[in-house]
Amino acid sequence: VDREHAAREVAAAAGDDAVVPARELDRYAPDSSGAPSARPLAAVRPLDASGVARVLAAASRLRVPVVPAGGRSGLAGGANADGASVVLSLDRLDRIGAVETGNLRLTAGAGARTCDVQAAALAAGLFYPPDPASLDRSTIGGNVATNAGGPRCFKYGVTAEYVLALEAVTADGRIFRTGAATRKNTAGPRLAQLLVGSEGTLAVITEATLRLVAAPAARLAATARFDSLERAGAAVAAVVASGLVPSAIELLDRTCLELIGLSGDAMLLLEVDGPDAARVRADLEALARGLRDAGADALATASDPGAVDELWRARRGLSDAFAAAAPDHLFQDICVPAAAVPDALRGIAVIAARHGLAVPVFGHAGDGNLHSTVLYDAAAGEADAAQAAEADVLRLALELGGTIAAEHGVGLLKRPFLARAVDPVALELMRAVKAALDPNGILNPGKVLP
Amino acid sequence: VDREHAAREVAAAAGDDAVVPARELDRYAPDSSGAPSARPLAAVRPLDASGVARVLAAASRLRVPVVPAGGRSGLAGGANADGASVVLSLDRLDRIGAVETGNLRLTAGAGARTCDVQAAALAAGLFYPPDPASLDRSTIGGNVATNAGGPRCFKYGVTAEYVLALEAVTADGRIFRTGAATRKNTAGPRLAQLLVGSEGTLAVITEATLRLVAAPAARLAATARFDSLERAGAAVAAVVASGLVPSAIELLDRTCLELIGLSGDAMLLLEVDGPDAARVRADLEALARGLRDAGADALATASDPGAVDELWRARRGLSDAFAAAAPDHLFQDICVPAAAVPDALRGIAVIAARHGLAVPVFGHAGDGNLHSTVLYDAAAGEADAAQAAEADVLRLALELGGTIAAEHGVGLLKRPFLARAVDPVALELMRAVKAALDPNGILNPGKVLP
Numbered sequence: 001v002d003r004e005h006a007a008r009e010v011a012a013a014a015g016d017d018a019v020v021p022a023r024e025l026d027r028y029a030p031d032s033s034g035a036p037s038a039r040p041l042a043a044v045r046p047l048d049a050s051g052v053a054r055v056l057a058a059a060s061r062l063r064v065p066v067v068p069a070g071g072r073s074g075l076a077g078g079a080n081a082d083g084a085s086v087v088l089s090l091d092r093l094d095r096i097g098a099v100e101t102g103n104l105r106l107t108a109g110a111g112a113r114t115c116d117v118q119a120a121a122l123a124a125g126l127f128y129p130p131d132p133a134s135l136d137r138s139t140i141g142g143n144v145a146t147n148a149g150g151p152r153c154f155k156y157g158v159t160a161e162y163v164l165a166l167e168a169v170t171a172d173g174r175i176f177r178t179g180a181a182t183r184k185n186t187a188g189p190r191l192a193q194l195l196v197g198s199e200g201t202l203a204v205i206t207e208a209t210l211r212l213v214a215a216p217a218a219r220l221a222a223t224a225r226f227d228s229l230e231r232a233g234a235a236v237a238a239v240v241a242s243g244l245v246p247s248a249i250e251l252l253d254r255t256c257l258e259l260i261g262l263s264g265d266a267m268l269l270l271e272v273d274g275p276d277a278a279r280v281r282a283d284l285e286a287l288a289r290g291l292r293d294a295g296a297d298a299l300a301t302a303s304d305p306g307a308v309d310e311l312w313r314a315r316r317g318l319s320d321a322f323a324a325a326a327p328d329h330l331f332q333d334i335c336v337p338a339a340a341v342p343d344a345l346r347g348i349a350v351i352a353a354r355h356g357l358a359v360p361v362f363g364h365a366g367d368g369n370l371h372s373t374v375l376y377d378a379a380a381g382e383a384d385a386a387q388a389a390e391a392d393v394l395r396l397a398l399e400l401g402g403t404i405a406a407e408h409g410v411g412l413l414k415r416p417f418l419a420r421a422v423d424p425v426a427l428e429l430m431r432a433v434k435a436a437l438d439p440n441g442i443l444n445p446g447k448v449l450p
Numbered sequence: 451v452d453r454e455h456a457a458r459e460v461a462a463a464a465g466d467d468a469v470v471p472a473r474e475l476d477r478y479a480p481d482s483s484g485a486p487s488a489r490p491l492a493a494v495r496p497l498d499a500s501g502v503a504r505v506l507a508a509a510s511r512l513r514v515p516v517v518p519a520g521g522r523s524g525l526a527g528g529a530n531a532d533g534a535s536v537v538l539s540l541d542r543l544d545r546i547g548a549v550e551t552g553n554l555r556l557t558a559g560a561g562a563r564t565c566d567v568q569a570a571a572l573a574a575g576l577f578y579p580p581d582p583a584s585l586d587r588s589t590i591g592g593n594v595a596t597n598a599g600g601p602r603c604f605k606y607g608v609t610a611e612y613v614l615a616l617e618a619v620t621a622d623g624r625i626f627r628t629g630a631a632t633r634k635n636t637a638g639p640r641l642a643q644l645l646v647g648s649e650g651t652l653a654v655i656t657e658a659t660l661r662l663v664a665a666p667a668a669r670l671a672a673t674a675r676f677d678s679l680e681r682a683g684a685a686v687a688a689v690v691a692s693g694l695v696p697s698a699i700e701l702l703d704r705t706c707l708e709l710i711g712l713s714g715d716a717m718l719l720l721e722v723d724g725p726d727a728a729r730v731r732a733d734l735e736a737l738a739r740g741l742r743d744a745g746a747d748a749l750a751t752a753s754d755p756g757a758v759d760e761l762w763r764a765r766r767g768l769s770d771a772f773a774a775a776a777p778d779h780l781f782q783d784i785c786v787p788a789a790a791v792p793d794a795l796r797g798i799a800v801i802a803a804r805h806g807l808a809v810p811v812f813g814h815a816g817d818g819n820l821h822s823t824v825l826y827d828a829a830a831g832e833a834d835a836a837q838a839a840e841a842d843v844l845r846l847a848l849e850l851g852g853t854i855a856a857e858h859g860v861g862l863l864k865r866p867f868l869a870r871a872v873d874p875v876a877l878e879l880m881r882a883v884k885a886a887l888d889p890n891g892i893l894n895p896g897k898v899l900p
Binding site for chain 2: 100101102103104105125146147149153154157158160161170174175176177178180181182183184185186187188189190191193194196197198201202203214215216217237240241242243244245275279282333335336337338339340364367368369401402403404405406407408409410414418421422423424425426427429430432433434435436437448449
């Protein structure tokens with residue numbers, strides 16, 4: 001009862017119009033991961049950074065756990081509420097400032113949707129490259145807090161490389177700015193880059209100034225099917241070594257292909273973009289030659305935007321195919337050194353066979369970022385096997401010199417594995433940093449650090 | 451005497467063969483900045499991370515300040531010793547591991563010279579882009595600790611974007627690894643990226659795993675002279691907006707040109723590189739058209755490596771020209787939003803005139819990173835005016851929305867200005883992080899944070 005009273009006081013600090021009605025609270029419990037969640041004690045949707053600051057000041061004083069949330073599209077449970085927390089939704093901080101074309105940047109509120117930021121940049125002839133799959137729902141604040149990736153990272157890098165400066169609020173409710181809205185900055189410790197990927201555990205991001213690049217004038221794509229994973233892996237290595245830098249190198253394995261009605265052991269989907277059509281066409285032709293030399297069976301190229309979208313459709317249809325194929329799933333987000341991709345794919349196939357479960361794999365092969373998905377039926381008693389299979393996949397990633405979380409963060413789901421992935425001394429330093437920035441432990445407790 | 455005894459004990463922890471003889475200690479006092487320094491109590495050159503750990507454990511126990519140092523090529527006094535400290539030189543940790551071509555990476559000791567890392571990558575057909583001017587002497591550890599830049603950052607980004615993982619030693623002497631040797635990693639707070647640019651104040655970096663890219667097969671360059679800074683600034687903006695991404699966009703102002711015997715109000719030096727000669731030539735031609743359209747008076751293009759070097763010679767000759775022109779100088783490293791470059795250049799000219807001093811400006815114009823250098827003669831009583839001019843330049847950078855330190859760090863020289871450049875709340879958080887990672891304050895005290 002005391003906790004409920006405290007939560008109400010924290011919520012009230014946001015202002016009456018910012019408190020979510022009790023009947024809507026269930027919507028503020030889960031993200032998109034399927035990780036455990038519970039209806040929070042309260043949820044607030046402040047209008048601005050001042051509102052965020054008032055909420056955090058009250059939460060800090062009353063020691064009420066706060067769960068920052070954006071578009072709730074995360075896949076690790078990072079924004080999931082429990083029954084003791086107040087959800088702090090940043091979705092109303094969705095202002096997108098004018099695109100500064102001369103300075104190649106824009107400033108967006110944490111609640112601005114990724115797709116809207118991309119559209120604003122494009123309307124000014126510029127480009128915001130990070131493209132997480134959920135970009136129609138995900139927010140810039142969430143993208144920054146998880147250091148979101150996407151297919152285009154092979155050429156353009158992850159969200160961190162586009163964050164110039166941040167506005168954020170400390171655990172005890174003080175608004176601050178950090179970073180500089182310039183391409184280079186070495187004025188003091190890199191606090192802004194520490195907040196990137198911190199999943200709401202160190203401060204609450206309210207606004208980001210983002211670097212933009214010139215928009216590519218042309219974009220073409222190709223798919224190539226292979227009769228062995230080895231050949232597909234070798235083709236990826238050949239492309240990477242060629243010096244050509246496709247904007248995406250996506251891989252789908254046999255199980256994925258089966259689920260979407262295609263044959264073959266592996267398919268690559270490659271996209272190239274650039275400042276002029278002739279050059280992009282030349283790149284695509286060079287790519288196609290390389291893929292043929294690497295043993296591609298069937299090669300399809302797309303020479304107009306509609307055809308490019310068509311090639312991506314299969315890739316985008318995977319989530320639905322997984323959902324249709326099994327009632328439950330566990331999603332992995334490993335990254336291995338590029339040369340270890342074939343080993344990882346073979347290893348995952350062995351794990352799937354060992355546990356008697358389907359584990360389709362797709363991913364951003366150029367980066368070594370593989371998304372395996374353990375398909376299972378909890379009602380049929382497969383939950384334990386599924387969890388064992390996930391643990392095996394994460395162990396495999398570490399054995400291959402990789403990481404257990406590439407572009408979706410740790411959240412709740414990967415937290416039990418973090419101590420295995422991080423050096424124990426480094427983990428101690430991470431805890432010291434957390435204690436320094438959130439001494440009362442109210443920011444997203446129970447997430448990320450074990 | 452007690453302090454001297456403690457320093458000797460700290461030095462001895464490195465092992466007898468790692469202690470610098472007393473007669474050589476003066477060499478371990480200054481970096482290349484001209485900032486105040488004093489002969490340290492001792493200096494050590496450990497052979498490996500274990501030696502570094504022993505030194506730090508002893509220093510932590512005995513509360514002896516430690517100044518980590520690499521190639522001593524810094525321009526902010528970050529590696530400068532004072533009379534109470536022990537210098538911890540990482541120069542013997544200079545091992546460069548095998549280039550992993552399939553994984554596009556290599557691992558180098560903190561003491562490996564930047565040029566040797568670049569050469570190792572090139573010998574394997576790969577490329578390590580960061581190119582600080584001092585790369586013949588600077589070390590990878592120093593580059594990472596200052597987040598070093600260079601002309602190529604416009605296309606390739608700063609050192610931070612090439613750091614995948616680090617080995618480092620805590621203030622109390624524990625070796626740890628952090629980051630992952632993969633392109634993407636979201637497994638826990640970004641400790642590795644926090645150590646980047648921390649100038650030896652948070653931990654001592656002993657090894658870095660660096661991302662490499664495909665080596666450009668061709669490189670061409672052009673210079674363009676302009677009869678007004680406005681035109682040169684507009685030309686930079688036009689190039690940036692064109693979507694072409696030169697590997698360098700350097701600017702020299704009238705004072706620089708005079709010092710190296712050239713005329714004109716401004717000169718741009720642009721370099722393009724890429725995977726094939728035909729494409730790079732096409733890029734250079736497109737650039738040249740853009741520069742002519744933007745009002746360039748005299749355009750020179752270099753079509754072979756020798757001619758490219760020739761064009762860079764003038765740019766590289768600036769430091770010598772400054773040294774010849776005045777006995778003393780103060781070097782600035784500001785970064786402003788790209789569109790503010792003309793305002794910054796005009797403002798610096800006004801400041802120079804106000805203080806009656808020559809302040810030549812060159813810089814990485816595409817990034818908005820300008821290096822002004824206040825030339826003066828301390829013996830002629832110009833030191834106060836020079837310092838006032840520097841303060842004015844830094845204030846101007848902040849007024850234009852920029853930063854006081856772009857690629858050379860804060861060290862000693864910019865420390866008095868940091869509180870003006872950083873949000874007071876952010877500064878408090880930076881201090882909390884420093885206290886969390888170096889609770890006894892032995893790591894490079896008196897540097898960076900005021």
